[in-house]
Structure formats: structure tokens, C-alpha cells
Amino acid sequence: MIKISGYSIGKEIGSGGMATVYEGVQDSLNRAVAIKVMRQQLADNQEVTERFESESYIIAQLNHPHIVQVIDRGLTADHTPYFIMSLLQGKDLAQLMKRGGVAYQQKVDLLIQVCKALAYAHKNGVIHRDIKPANIFIDTEERAHVLDFGIAHFLGEEGDNSPNSTEDQTQPGTVMGTLAYMSPEQKISAHLVTSLSDLYSLGVMMYVVFTGQKPKNDFVEPIKLSTEVSPELNRLILDCLQTEPSARPCSADIVKDDLLKLLQGTHLEEELVARADEGITSIKKRFSLLDVIKEEKYSSVYLYESRVDHKLLVIKKRPIWSKGFDATNLLKPLKHKNIATIFGTSKNSRTYIIVMEYLSGGSLQDRLIAPHDWWEALEFMRAIALGLLHAHQNGVVHGNLRPANVLFDEQGHIKLTDFGLDAHYQMGDERNWYKLASESISRRTDIFAAGVILFQLLTSELPTWRNRKLTDSKHIDALPTKVQVLLHKMLNWTPTSRHNSAREVVEEIDVLLDFHEQQQLEELAITRSMAQQAVVRKVRVAKRAFMKKVLMALGAVSISGVLAYVLVIMRVL
Structure with missing residues (x-):
């Protein structure tokens, strides 16, 4: 039986190609948790263990409402990696889709939440590598939570070579992931995986969510399989499924924004929409509310879309007594590449409003x-x-x-x-x-x-x-x-x-x-010089090997003839 200090381990609640999940309790707080223990075979792989030690800390730091929170992580007594996570109640997306009856609006809303989680992780250099419906958990309040961030990466190019693996299971062999959802580059090598690989998997998942089928080989466009798929959604799914990574959307934020345009704010509660539209009656007819970026006591931020050119913009609202209105008005006519553009300001007896450009890359x-590396931090x-x-x-x-x-x-x-x-x-x-x-x-x-x-x-x-x-x-x-x-x-x-x-x-x-750039150039010159020297050495070795073969072939020739031949060859070398 597995033992982890500080935790009581209960019944098994899930099992897959990479890990087994148990119900558990954090003894110090009497808190229910989920305990994910990697396959015991991994304990014998020093590289996997070292990678887990170096990178699991980053994953544990991910703090986002749509990412399952990692509470703790470590190695068991037999050096098997484990994660302690929040225990959620609900179903995964695969179970939800199998049950059926999921409305179009809910599907898009859940995918938007997944995109928000991916965007946050990607900005911190964490790639999921195994996006699929089974790794999207939907709680009882219909909020999506992405499971297992980066866990496939710890396993690198290890596998169990199980003959019972299917395309919906984590695959053994050259890479880890789920074959049916895996990008073309991930199938070749784990070293080729980037954040755009996650977007391909997201595209597969969107295809499955809206059509009930997986895209295989020369797949049919989703719009031909489901009346739910509009031309805009069809194009978005196909863009994510591009074979060439550079042809896909450049970020999960872009996919999220396109999905928000499809919903046009219909996923938002009426009371929230009313608060967002309050005080902007003069421009409300020209813009439609897409999402709430932030809503707090002292500040609210909303995402709107122009009904004319479909560009996105942000509307911020602050209490009339708070500071910033005068500074914003001073900045309004100023244009600079490193200052967000202000389109307009207004105020009433209770609130002042700032209309500004939407910046999709987050904060x-x-x-x-x-x-960060010091040179990146300085940039x-x-x-x-x-x-x-x-x-x-x-x-x-x-x-x-x-x-x-x-x-x-x-x-x-x-x-x-x-x-x-x-x-x-x-x-x-x-x-x-x-x-x-x-x-x-x-x-x-x-x-x-x-x-x-x-x-x-x-x-x-x-x-x-x-x-x-x-x-x-x-x-x-x-x-x-x-x-x-x-x-x-x-x-x-x-x-x-x-x-x-x-x-x-x-x-x-x-x-x-400038100093760093000069260092890089010098290092590049040294690397090139070393590469050239290596080529010269290889040529010399090849010539000597050739000479040896020639001498062996001339074994029957007189010694004087051979010596003469050797002198000729030595001059060449």
C-alpha cells in the first residue's frame, strides 16, 4: 500500500496510462484531496525523477480558476512521483459529452474557460501536452478545470509498450500523450512540442465536442457534420488543426476571443450584463458585451466588440471619487508603442469610464x-x-x-x-x-x-x-x-x-x-569554429581509414611499391 507522510490514502477513483488517482485526506487540515501517483515503473528511471524534481515546482505554482490546484508534490518512499490536488465533485468532459444533452452555449463557454487556462499556463512556459476531454473536469457549477498540466512531459520518451493501448489512451513509445489528440509534431518527437501543439489538441477536442467524431486523416469539415457549427466556428477548428504549427492561431487567447465573438455575451447572467451596460447608453448600440475581465468593488473591466468593424475594446469603470480620470485624459491624445491607447473617457455622478484598446496577451x-533570464527581464x-x-x-x-x-x-x-x-x-x-x-x-x-x-x-x-x-x-x-x-x-x-x-x-x-548580444556573437563564433574543426577531424579520419583499406588491398604488392604509395598518400594527407 502506498504511503505519503501527512496524508491518509483512501479508495482508487481513477487510473490511466500515466498514473492512478486516489481519494485522500490531508491530515493537518482534515481536507479532502485527490492524490495522483505516477506509475511505479517510473521510480526506476532517474531522468524522469530528476525532471519531476526540477519542473513540478513550476506546475505547482500555477494558480488559475480553471486549472486544478496542485497543493503539494513529492516522491514516495520508493521514489515514485506524486501530486496532491484539490478534490472536485463533478464529471470530466468526456463523461459529460457521452451523457449528451449539452447545449451549444455551454460547449462554447466550457471551451472558453479551457482557453483561459491554456493561455495562462503558456505565458509561464508550461505546455499541457495531453489536452483531451478526459483531462477537462466540469464541477457541479459548470466550471471547467484543466487537469494534469505538464505531467506527460515528466515521462519524456518513456512508455509501457502495453499491447492494450488505444488511440484514446496515453501512448507508449517515442512520445507521451493521447494519439487521437496529438499534434503531428508531437507524434515525431517530444522535443518538437510547443504551446501550438496544445492548440492542435484543442482543435481536435473542439471537433469532437461539436461533431461527436474524431478527425482522422482526410477528415470531413465539422460544418458538414453538425448544424451547430457555423462558418466562423468551422474556420476556427480548421485553423487549430493545421498540420504546420505556424499556420495555427498564435495563442490560446486568440482562440478564446474568437469563441467569445460566437457567444456575443449570451453566457453571461442578465444582472451582470445590466451592470456592464450601466452608464454607457451613448455607445451601447455600437458595441456588444463579450465578457467580464474583472469585476471588483473598486474597479470593473469589460470586453466589448464593435458592431461595425468587429474590433475588440475594453471599457473600465471606476467610482467617481477614485483617482486617475485626469491622468487618463492627459494621456488620451498621446500615442506611444509602450502605452495602451485611450479611445475616450466619460463620467457621471457615480462613475467614470475609460474606453481603451484591448490587449489580448494578458498582464x-x-x-x-x-x-526569467536576466536579458529577457531587461528587455x-x-x-x-x-x-x-x-x-x-x-x-x-x-x-x-x-x-x-x-x-x-x-x-x-x-x-x-x-x-x-x-x-x-x-x-x-x-x-x-x-x-x-x-x-x-x-x-x-x-x-x-x-x-x-x-x-x-x-x-x-x-x-x-x-x-x-x-x-x-x-x-x-x-x-x-x-x-x-x-x-x-x-x-x-x-x-x-x-x-x-x-x-x-x-x-x-x-x-x-549590447554586452549580452556581443557575448552571444562570440559564443556563436566559437561554436562555429569548433564545428569546423570537428569537420576537419572527420575528414582526416576518413582519409586515414581510406589509406588503411588501400594498404590492405595492396598487401600482395612488393614492399618497395607499397612504401612509394604510402609516401604519395602521406603527401595528400
Whole structure:
């Protein structure tokens, strides 16, 4: 019987090609959990165990409403990997579809939720590798939860070579995954898998959800198999099923947005729609509500679509007494590649409204579960500093810079938003990590906030200070000295000891990035030189082997003749 310290293991509730799932209880909290234990054969594979140790932490950090939360992970006494997860009540999507009676609107809504989960994971470098209906769990409130993120990757190219495997089971042999849902590149090698491979699997799943069939070889277009499939949905499914990864949608966010356009907000409750439309009667006829991005006490954010050109935009609502309206109006005429475009503003007695461009890439907050390479972090920070520089030059201080206000467009370009808005915290329970309490808002507080973000990019942690000095971090200590100097200056407790302007930050970053680029070029030159030397060595070995064969063939020739021949060959070599 399997034993895991701190947990009581109950009955088996599921089993597959990679793992067995048990009901369990977390003893310390008396909390019901699901315990997924990998196949015991994996305990003998050191590579799999090492990969699990190095990468399972990242998966455990995934925190999203549509991803099953990993509470704990580790190795059993016999070194078999396991995950402890939240125990949900409901059915998986495969069971739900088999039962039948799932309405079109619910199907699309569930797929939208799956896309949101995939988009979040992909932004953090986590690929699922085994998207299929059996890995989508639907709880009793019809919310989708994606199971088993990245678990197939731990198994790499291992398999059980079971003769009983089917196309709906995790396949043995060269790769791990489910054959019927697997992208062409994944069937070739696990090393070719990217986030676009998940989108292919998503396309297969959409095909199955709407037609009840799996697309095989020269499959029939889904629109010919189901009246539920509109031309727009048909095109989306076919785009995801493109053999060439580059021909598929470039992100799960794009797929999500296309699905939202199909629903036109019909998945939203009437009360929520009424709140979203309140106060925008002048433009409501020109736009249709697609989704709620955020709805909180102090701020609401909604996604709308233009009825004319079908472009997406965002409408933000804030209480009339909150800050930011004046700063937003100052920014409205300004255009910069690193600042989100403001289309318009308005206000009434209770609320002010901001209409701005929609940025489908999400926020930087969604990309901080693991440290970034220092040069990538500096690329991000350069874009942030350029946006701040343009705002500062036009008399606007951000005052509320944080990862949630750093957004990405479809191409991955950074744009700043929410200038001048005030941050709200719950009765002092949360600390404002991005501004020192004793300091008035200024350009230098923006630089300090940018420094905190840079620290997070480099460490995936928030900075701490002792006696007004930044405390040590193993991640920071491993950085090039000049990167450390930049960071410490941005985060200096004394405002006058920081950079005088965002321009200075950009200039320092440019020097560091130029240095990194030069290093890369030198390393590339060394690699090429080594490759050329290897080719020369191979040619010499081949020539010597050829000479040896010739000498053996001439064994019957006189010694003097052979020696003469050898001299000729040696001159050639």
C-alpha cells in the first residue's frame, strides 16, 4: 500500500496510462484531496525523477480558476512521483459529452474557460501536452478545470509498450500523450512540442465536442457534420488543426476571443450584463458585451466588440471619487508603442469610464511564477521604462505601476495602463510593495516600482529590505555585477540616490543588452569554429581509414611499391 507522510490514502477513483488517482485526506487540515501517483515503473528511471524534481515546482505554482490546484508534490518512499490536488465533485468532459444533452452555449463557454487556462499556463512556459476531454473536469457549477498540466512531459520518451493501448489512451513509445489528440509534431518527437501543439489538441477536442467524431486523416469539415457549427466556428477548428504549427492561431487567447465573438455575451447572467451596460447608453448600440475581465468593488473591466468593424475594446469603470480620470485624459491624445491607447473617457455622478484598446496577451502578473533570464527581464524593463519616459515627458506620473498594469499585445509587445489610478488594499492586510509609504508620488516612485517589477522578473519573488538595504537573494547574487548595480540603484531607499529619469534606466539597460548580444556573437563564433574543426577531424579520419583499406588491398604488392604509395598518400594527407 502506498504511503505519503501527512496524508491518509483512501479508495482508487481513477487510473490511466500515466498514473492512478486516489481519494485522500490531508491530515493537518482534515481536507479532502485527490492524490495522483505516477506509475511505479517510473521510480526506476532517474531522468524522469530528476525532471519531476526540477519542473513540478513550476506546475505547482500555477494558480488559475480553471486549472486544478496542485497543493503539494513529492516522491514516495520508493521514489515514485506524486501530486496532491484539490478534490472536485463533478464529471470530466468526456463523461459529460457521452451523457449528451449539452447545449451549444455551454460547449462554447466550457471551451472558453479551457482557453483561459491554456493561455495562462503558456505565458509561464508550461505546455499541457495531453489536452483531451478526459483531462477537462466540469464541477457541479459548470466550471471547467484543466487537469494534469505538464505531467506527460515528466515521462519524456518513456512508455509501457502495453499491447492494450488505444488511440484514446496515453501512448507508449517515442512520445507521451493521447494519439487521437496529438499534434503531428508531437507524434515525431517530444522535443518538437510547443504551446501550438496544445492548440492542435484543442482543435481536435473542439471537433469532437461539436461533431461527436474524431478527425482522422482526410477528415470531413465539422460544418458538414453538425448544424451547430457555423462558418466562423468551422474556420476556427480548421485553423487549430493545421498540420504546420505556424499556420495555427498564435495563442490560446486568440482562440478564446474568437469563441467569445460566437457567444456575443449570451453566457453571461442578465444582472451582470445590466451592470456592464450601466452608464454607457451613448455607445451601447455600437458595441456588444463579450465578457467580464474583472469585476471588483473598486474597479470593473469589460470586453466589448464593435458592431461595425468587429474590433475588440475594453471599457473600465471606476467610482467617481477614485483617482486617475485626469491622468487618463492627459494621456488620451498621446500615442506611444509602450502605452495602451485611450479611445475616450466619460463620467457621471457615480462613475467614470475609460474606453481603451484591448490587449489580448494578458498582464505581466500572469508571467511571474518562475524567474526569467536576466536579458529577457531587461528587455521587458526597457519597454516599461520607455513607456514611463514618454509619460513623464508629457507631465504624467504613473503612480500605480505594478505587474497587473503591464499588459501585452498579440505580438508580445508591452504596453502600460492604469496611469494615475489609486491602488486599494483590504483594510491594511496587504502592503503596497511598489511604493514606500513615506514617499510622495513622483517620477522616482515610478522608477522604484519598476525596480520592484524587475526584481520579480529576476526572482519570481517580492524584494525585502533590512535597515533600508535590499536583502540578499540567491537569484540576484548569481547575476552579472552590472545588472545587480542597476537593480540596487532602482530600488534604493533614498529617492535622490535612484536614477534621475527613466531615460537613464533605458541607457543602462541598452549597455547591458549590447554586452549580452556581443557575448552571444562570440559564443556563436566559437561554436562555429569548433564545428569546423570537428569537420576537419572527420575528414582526416576518413582519409586515414581510406589509406588503411588501400594498404590492405595492396598487401600482395612488393614492399618497395607499397612504401612509394604510402609516401604519395602521406603527401595528400
